[in-house]
Amino acid sequence: MLSRRNPQLNSHGELIHLLSIEGLPQAVVTQILDTAGSFLSVNDRDVKKVPLLRGKSVFNLFFENSTRTRTTFEIAAKRLSADVINLDIARSSAAKGESLLDTIANLSAMHADMFVVRHSESGAPYLIAQHCAPHVRVVNAGDGRHQHPTQGLLDMYTIRHYKRDFRNLTVAIVGDIVHSRVARSDIHALTTLGVPEIRAVGPKTLVPGDIREMGVRVCHDMAEGIRGADVIIMLRLQNERMSGAMLPSAGEFFKNYGLTPDKLALAKPDAIVMHPGPINRGVEIDSAVADGRASVILPQVTFGIAVRMAVMSIIAGNNA
Amino acid sequence: MKLLIKNGRIVDPATGRDERGDVAIAAGRIVAVGHVSDDFHASRTLDANGLIVAPGLVDLAARLREPGHEHEGMLESEMAAAVAGGVTSLVCPPDTDPVLDEPGLVEMLKFRARSLNLAHVYPLGALTRKLEGEVLTEMAELTEAGCVGFSQAEVGLKDTLVLHRALQYASTFGYTTWLRPNDAWLGTGVAAKGPLATRMGLTGVPVVAETIALATIFELVRDTGARVHLCRLSSAAGVELVRRAKAEGLPVSCDVSVHNLHLIDVDIGYFDAAMRVTPPLRQQRDRDAIRAGLADGTIDALVSDHTPVAPDAKTLPFAEAEPGATGLELLLALALKWGAESGAGLPRALATVTSAPVAVLGDSLGSLAASAGRIVEGGVADLCLFDPQARWTVEPGALRSQGKHTPFRGYEMTGRVRCTIVGGAVAYEARARD
Numbered sequence A: 001m002l003s004r005r006n007p008q009l010n011s012h013g014e015l016i017h018l019l020s021i022e023g024l025p026q027a028v029v030t031q032i033l034d035t036a037g038s039f040l041s042v043n044d045r046d047v048k049k050v051p052l053l054r055g056k057s058v059f060n061l062f063f064e065n066s067t068r069t070r071t072t073f074e075i076a077a078k079r080l081s082a083d084v085i086n087l088d089i090a091r092s093s094a095a096k097g098e099s100l101l102d103t104i105a106n107l108s109a110m111h112a113d114m115f116v117v118r119h120s121e122s123g124a125p126y127l128i129a130q131h132c133a134p135h136v137r138v139v140n141a142g143d144g145r146h147q148h149p150t151q152g153l154l155d156m157y158t159i160r161h162y163k164r165d166f167r168n169l170t171v172a173i174v175g176d177i178v179h180s181r182v183a184r185s186d187i188h189a190l191t192t193l194g195v196p197e198i199r200a201v202g203p204k205t206l207v208p209g210d211i212r213e214m215g216v217r218v219c220h221d222m223a224e225g226i227r228g229a230d231v232i233i234m235l236r237l238q239n240e241r242m243s244g245a246m247l248p249s250a251g252e253f254f255k256n257y258g259l260t261p262d263k264l265a266l267a268k269p270d271a272i273v274m275h276p277g278p279i280n281r282g283v284e285i286d287s288a289v290a291d292g293r294a295s296v297i298l299p300q301v302t303f304g305i306a307v308r309m310a311v312m313s314i315i316a317g318n319n320a
Numbered sequence B: 001m002k003l004l005i006k007n008g009r010i011v012d013p014a015t016g017r018d019e020r021g022d023v024a025i026a027a028g029r030i031v032a033v034g035h036v037s038d039d040f041h042a043s044r045t046l047d048a049n050g051l052i053v054a055p056g057l058v059d060l061a062a063r064l065r066e067p068g069h070e071h072e073g074m075l076e077s078e079m080a081a082a083v084a085g086g087v088t089s090l091v092c093p094p095d096t097d098p099v100l101d102e103p104g105l106v107e108m109l110k111f112r113a114r115s116l117n118l119a120h121v122y123p124l125g126a127l128t129r130k131l132e133g134e135v136l137t138e139m140a141e142l143t144e145a146g147c148v149g150f151s152q153a154e155v156g157l158k159d160t161l162v163l164h165r166a167l168q169y170a171s172t173f174g175y176t177t178w179l180r181p182n183d184a185w186l187g188t189g190v191a192a193k194g195p196l197a198t199r200m201g202l203t204g205v206p207v208v209a210e211t212i213a214l215a216t217i218f219e220l221v222r223d224t225g226a227r228v229h230l231c232r233l234s235s236a237a238g239v240e241l242v243r244r245a246k247a248e249g250l251p252v253s254c255d256v257s258v259h260n261l262h263l264i265d266v267d268i269g270y271f272d273a274a275m276r277v278t279p280p281l282r283q284q285r286d287r288d289a290i291r292a293g294l295a296d297g298t299i300d301a302l303v304s305d306h307t308p309v310a311p312d313a314k315t316l317p318f319a320e321a322e323p324g325a326t327g328l329e330l331l332l333a334l335a336l337k338w339g340a341e342s343g344a345g346l347p348r349a350l351a352t353v354t355s356a357p358v359a360v361l362g363d364s365l366g367s368l369a370a371s372a373g374r375i376v377e378g379g380v381a382d383l384c385l386f387d388p389q390a391r392w393t394v395e396p397g398a399l400r401s402q403g404k405h406t407p408f409r410g411y412e413m414t415g416r417v418r419c420t421i422v423g424g425a426v427a428y429e430a431r432a433r434d
Helices: A026-044 A067-079 A100-109 A124-131 A149-163 A181-192 A209-214 A222-226 A250-257 A297-317 B075-084 B103-116 B139-145 B160-172 B195-200 B207-224 B236-248 B258-262 B284-295 B331-342 B346-351 B355-368
Strands: A057-062 A083-087 A114-119 A137-143 A170-174 A197-201 A217-219 A231-234 A272-274 B002-012 B017-026 B029-034 B044-047 B052-055 B057-059 B087-092 B120-123 B176-179 B227-230 B252-257 B301-303 B383-393 B412-422 B425-429
Touching: A026 A067, A026 A149, A026 A181, A026 A297, A057 A067, A057 A100, A067 A083, A067 A114, A067 A137, A067 A297, A100 A114, A100 A124, A114 A124, A114 A297, A124 A137, A137 A149, A137 A297, A149 A181, A149 A231, A149 A272, A149 A297, A170 A181, A170 A222, A181 A197, A181 A209, A181 A231, A197 A222, A209 A217, A209 B195, A217 A222, A272 A297, B002 B346, B002 B383, B052 B057, B052 B346, B057 B331, B057 B355, B075 B087, B075 B103, B075 B412, B075 B425, B087 B355, B087 B383, B087 B412, B103 B120, B103 B139, B120 B355, B160 B176, B160 B207, B160 B227, B207 B227, B207 B236, B207 B252, B236 B252, B236 B284, B252 B258, B252 B284, B252 B355, B258 B284, B258 B301, B258 B331, B284 B331, B301 B331, B301 B355, B331 B346, B331 B383, B331 B412
Parallel strands: A057 A083, A057 A114, A114 A137, A170 A197, A170 A231, A197 A217, A231 A272, B002 B044, B002 B052, B057 B087, B087 B120, B176 B227, B227 B252, B252 B301
Antiparallel strands: B002 B017, B017 B029, B052 B383, B383 B412, B412 B425
16 A cells, blocks of 8 residues: 555645645645745846745656646746756657656656656656655646646636635636546635635536536536636647547537637626637637637736746745 | 375365364375374374365466566466465466467466466466457367366457357357456546546546446347356446346356455555556445445356566556556455455355356366365365464565565455465465464
8 A cells, every 4th residue: 555645745734746736735725826926026027036946956857748838837947046957758768668767767866856747647747756756846747637736726826816715706617628637626726715616617528427526516508607607717629639529520619618709798797718728719719708808818827937936936945 | 195184174165064173185185074084194284273274266367477478477476376375276368478369378378387286277268369359269179278268358359240159159169258348449448437537537437338248248148148257347237237137047157356346446546556457446336236246146256366567567657557466365365354344254255266266167177177166075185274363464575476566555464374285285385474
């Protein structure tokens, strides 16, 4: 039996890795959001640096390609004064047949202090966290369909920024829930922060019924799903799912679940529209909405850097 | 070699015998049970005081990994594991490399096993050549070489026309077909479909993957009259379908693995690859139904589903890790655990790993059919002597199997094998400290 203790917390309940939002105490989530708030001003300064991670080496290990997430982690680490090494593993070691743990062992020998990991398999960052040296920290930058915790946290930062209080909100998450690590992180974060109504909206092929047990209401009808919502989180529909056994076509998906100005009118007048990016215009979201008054998609990106700075500085400061 | 086992508690589920007494063995056979006359002069006497003398265990699913997967297990290591677990007969599936689809391969395996003089090995032949699901194997030749049935192992048979014909052909000659009920299209996930798999972002195998396969198999059994053994049920709905099929009188039997009997999906914890087994661990209600099904006889036998896996193949993300766990050395303790927890009791628990699997094998055991899995005078002397009170902790490093991965690592077990006798010879004896 492996240790049943949540591997991302030390014995004092402090964050030492960020692997999942699930099981994070509310106080830890709030601490991250508050810390992110204090870093936002750093990003506005002429000298956009604080020395919190000076002398530390942060390795971005992307076993799956993602320019955007990797870049925001890189910026966040550099603003904390860390040395950043980007490794595009998808095209190097793994292609040569080196195992995940061998890669980790090699990089550990180069005195890595932190791994930012993206991997196509759910749970891969757990394996790394369980096998690296005690001083090394792991941040999950997206694992399979499981979690994308920094995205979840930056979404919470965004919601808090615009809505202040979580305890009377209705949040609709729309689209490909079944394959979405963002949706899972958002759902855990929203329930942790006390959001009373979370809706998962989409067709049955993309919204599994047992997601209800995570504390969400399942809506297969778009109008029902977004009516009266304060926050609408649109998910990206991956190209490979646009036609096949999951969906007949992108066009039909847009007709039923695409966010258009007409559908947005069903939400609260001051509703905000979020999207983890990159967006597919005309597939899950109409350009008029993506570029419209309700959209906070670009502020999400800005907040994302501050949130990632907060996560890295907090876990680097806690002892295993 | 004459052996005398003295003062043991003889428990034979097949005959209902449960009494203190002695067992005398000569020339590989049991010559007396209960009272042994004074003129039996043993060359060796084993003191079984405090021990249970039971039939040797019969495991209907144990991979030995030979040929082709020697980095994961060798006959030497896995047969040593078998006798250390009290297992004296085991059935191995044909998914070796090359697969057991030719008589020569089966003869070689039988020969290698015999020369080790440990447990009896009963291979299943491949149902189709290379398990490719297209061409039937030479079943008569394979049976002559020693196969006790025919199986697709873990390779699903998508083509129902081929399955229909395979059952027709096998039933012509009275061969049993062993199938794990799993729809090849629906059954490709890495965990059981359900709230846990959804939350963890793991692909799920729905219950309908099992029930659709069972419904298909039962229809084909009705049509052909073929005898089918169903390997490793996993769901409550599956158990219920088997119960109804048996009530209807269909010639089917079935087994369950120790994993699905004792564990559920929540045990996966934080992506513990040791919990990656096939079929996947399902929910509490499924486990409850499996335990009830084993108690009422719907499920005939308990199997270890022993599958040694190389360390490298387990230190991978959950979905990429190779399914399987080592189990031969845990089978007895896990059967006893079920017997104690379910209230079924010790003799009933022993039946699931002795007389019941022998009944599944039936005539395919040949000359052993009349006496394997039981303790009878004149029968083959395959015995397991164990201490029912001994407590021990599962430590992978202490296992004899080359496979060190088990979901039961760290578990406290009760009941430990002290001595295993195969064909009248001591094949395993625990050291004093074990």
